Ligand SMILES: Nc1ccn([C@@H]2O[C@H](COP(=O)(O)O)[C@@H](O)[C@H]2O)c(=O)n1
């Protein structure tokens with residue numbers, strides 16, 4: 001078994017759509033980034049790459065590369081899933097937290113878990129996503145940005 005951790009932050013801005021866990025969430029602001037800035041998927045990918053000892057998403061998908069401009073992070077997650085499978089690993093479980101003062105994530109969690117499970121070829125029961133505010137403290141509390149953290153356990157596949 002291998003364990004990995006991922007953490008990511010993106011700034012909130014008026015001119016972007018808010019996409020988290022592959023779900024477009026109705027909100028007056030969205031996350032800024034070279035890609036679609038899906039902060040949760042970025043934390044999950046970093047945790048998987050970390051467990052595999054393969055660096056991070058910046059190394060695999062450089063933000064100077066126009067091939068990744070505005071790309072859906074679901075496509076990047078597909079690439080990370082292939083890397084994991086090529087190394088003969090599968091998801092044991094994922095636990096993640098989204099830190100956002102607003103909007104409410106709870107109505108969207110089930111679909112996020114389903115999206116991630118579909119791409120990573122595992123049951124959504126193996127994926128637990130949570131959300132918290134920071135009680136108006138810090139950059140998330142001031143609604144300047146949203147962060148996410150993820151821990152992933154990988155299991156060797158039986159050949
Ligand atoms: N963006 C968020 C933040 C929180 N939630 C849900 O609300 C619960 C209470 O949050 P506190 O920060 O006040 O502890 C939390 O456990 C989540 O279920 C949410 O959906 N979206």
Ligand SMILES: C[C@@]1(CO)OP(=O)(O)OP(=O)(O)OC[C@H]1O
Nearest residue numbers: 033034035037058061062063068
């Ligand atoms: C995903 C990539 C690539 O499009 O861009 P961003 O969306 O800016 O995300 P970040 O978490 O800053 O780092 C990884 C990047 O290289």
